[in-house]
Amino acid sequence: MSVHPDVARVIGYVVGTIAFVALNASFLVWLERKVAGHIQRRIGPKEVGPFGIFQSLADGIKLMSKQLIVPEGADGLLFRLAPLLVMIPAVMVYVVIPFGPALVARDINMGILVIFAFASINVLGLLLGGWGSNNKYAVISATRAVSQNVAYEIPMLLTVVTLVMITHTMSLNQIVAQQPTIKDWYLFPWNGSIMLPIGFLIFFICSMAETNRAPFDLGEAESELVAGFHTEYAGMGFGLFFLGEYSNVFVGCALASIMFLGGWQCPFGLYPGVHWMLIKTYFLVFVVMWVRWTYPRTTLYGLLNLSWKVLIPFALLNLLVTAALLKVF
Numbered sequence: 001m002s003v004h005p006d007v008a009r010v011i012g013y014v015v016g017t018i019a020f021v022a023l024n025a026s027f028l029v030w031l032e033r034k035v036a037g038h039i040q041r042r043i044g045p046k047e048v049g050p051f052g053i054f055q056s057l058a059d060g061i062k063l064m065s066k067q068l069i070v071p072e073g074a075d076g077l078l079f080r081l082a083p084l085l086v087m088i089p090a091v092m093v094y095v096v097i098p099f100g101p102a103l104v105a106r107d108i109n110m111g112i113l114v115i116f117a118f119a120s121i122n123v124l125g126l127l128l129g130g131w132g133s134n135n136k137y138a139v140i141s142a143t144r145a146v147s148q149n150v151a152y153e154i155p156m157l158l159t160v161v162t163l164v165m166i167t168h169t170m171s172l173n174q175i176v177a178q179q180p181t182i183k184d185w186y187l188f189p190w191n192g193s194i195m196l197p198i199g200f201l202i203f204f205i206c207s208m209a210e211t212n213r214a215p216f217d218l219g220e221a222e223s224e225l226v227a228g229f230h231t232e233y234a235g236m237g238f239g240l241f242f243l244g245e246y247s248n249v250f251v252g253c254a255l256a257s258i259m260f261l262g263g264w265q266c267p268f269g270l271y272p273g274v275h276w277m278l279i280k281t282y283f284l285v286f287v288v289m290w291v292r293w294t295y296p297r298t299t300l301y302g303l304l305n306l307s308w309k310v311l312i313p314f315a316l317l318n319l320l321v322t323a324a325l326l327k328v329f
Contacts, residue, residue: 010105013095013105017091017094017095017105018091020094021090021091021094021243021247022060022243024246024247024250025056025242025243025246025247026056026057026060027056028246028249028250028285029056029059029242029246030045030052030053030055030056031285031286031289032289032292033045033052033055034051034052035286035289035290035293036289036292036293039290039293039294040293060239063235063236063238063239064235064236064239065235066234066235066236067234067235068080068233068234068235068236068237069234069235071133071134071135071232072134073134074132074133074134074135074232075131075132075134076132077132078128078129078131078132079129079132079133079232079237080237081125081128081132082125082126082128082129082132082229083125083129083233083236083237083240083241083244084125084240085121085122085124085125085128086122086125086126086129086240086241086244086245087125087240087241087243087244087247088121089118089119089121089122089125090118090122090243090244090247090248090251091247092118093114093115093118093119093251094251095114096108096111096114096115096172097111097115097172097251097254097255097258098111098172098173098176098258098263098264098277099264099274099277099278100264100272100273100274100277101264101272101273103264103274104172104173107171107173108171109169109170109171109174110170110171111170111171111172111173112160112164112170112172113170115251115255116157116160119210119248119251120153122149122210122244122248123145123146123149125244126141126142126145126146126219126229127142127145127146128142129142129229129230129233129241130142130143130145130228130229133229133231133232133233134232135231135232137225137226137227137228137231138225138228138229138230138231138232140225141219141220141221141225141228141229141231142219142229144218144219144221144300145212145219145228145229147304148209148212148216148218148219148303148304149210151209151303151304151307151308152206152209152210152307152311153206153210154307154312154315155202155206155307155311155312155314155315156202156203156206156207156210158312158315158316158318158319159199159202159203159206159315159318160203160259161319162193162195162199162315162318162319162322163175163186163199163259163260165319165322165323165326166186166191166192166193166196166322166326167186167192172255172258172259172263175258175259175263176258176262176263176264176265177265179261179262179263179265180262180265180269181262181265181266181267181268181269182262182267182268184262185260185261185262185267186200186259186260187200187260187261192322192325192326193318193321193322193325194321194325195317195318195321195322196260196318198314198318199260199315199318200256200260202311202314202315202318203256203259203260204256204284204287205306205311206307206311207249207252207253207255207256208252208288208291209303209307210248210252211245211248211249211252212245213245213249213288213291213292214291214292214293214295214297215291215292215295215296215297215298216298216303217297218297218298218300218303221297223297229241249285249288250281250285253281253282253284253285253288254277254281256284257277257280257281257284258277261280262276262280263276263277263280264276264277
């Protein structure tokens with residue numbers, strides 16, 4: 001009995017996506033430890049495997065062997081459901097991300113909308129994890145995560161709307177196709193709006209805040225909240241939160257690469273392919289890690305003021321200027 005090609009393709013992409021998410025998260029954990037080590041003038045992991053490359057694998061095996069303990073007084077259903085609500089949407093968004101000219105699970109013409117629809121579920125998982133833990137530190141962390149997510153989704157979406165106005169499409173593949181060389185990248189002001197470099201900066205800052213990365217990790221804030229929303233989690237419950245975080249970091253950087261840096265297109269118009277997509281994305285991931293280990297954690301009011309008083313006004317100005325230029329020219 002033969003398998004329908006579409007079914008085989010879907011199964012292949014599901015298995016490949018899950019394997020990539022797990023291996024990618026393992027690699028990013030190792031990379032972050034190495035980046036942190038060199039920034040702090042030390043070596044980082046070096047014992048388990050060459051250059052400590054298998055340290056993350058050993059940690060993953062350790063987490064999988066531990067029991068998920070539900071604290072006394074916690075809501076068992078919400079407590080167990082929260083890590084899944086963080087991890088599953090982080091995996092689902094890979095379905096529409098084009099890593100190459102034909103390397104995409106589903107080339108949906110509303111790809112950007114699909115990504116933001118799934119990404120919005122992440123904060124629900126953090127909220128349920130904090131609330132269901134019956135822990136005061138986790139509840140405070142959950143409220144911070146919600147306020148942070150609401151504040152930074154607005155300028156991010158305004159920036160995306162601005163880019164959609166310029167490109168006339170919400171298909172990620174078509175956006176990449178419009179940037180065949182470096183001079184066509186939407187990072188530069190001559191490709192539709194003089195505000196595009198500011199738009200890229202707003203999007204990149206918001207993606208760091210949306211994924212709770214330092215200096216915007218007020219949801220975790222170990223010095224104040226023990227470990228934030230996953231204070232009470234152990235084993236793979238704890239591990240799924242971290243898998244979701246690193247997956248979201250990669251997705252945010254991949255989306256920035258697609259929308260502003262040409263995605264899988266070669267900057268010189270020579271040999272496009274998945275390698276260019278990975279080079280650009282991992283470079284942005286390195287910048288995210290660089291920022292984390294360079295700048296101190298901001299305060300909660302500083303975090304919210306940056307969005308409401310700085311990023312949102314600039315994002316609105318970007319939208320209005322772009323609309324005016326498109327109308328005139």
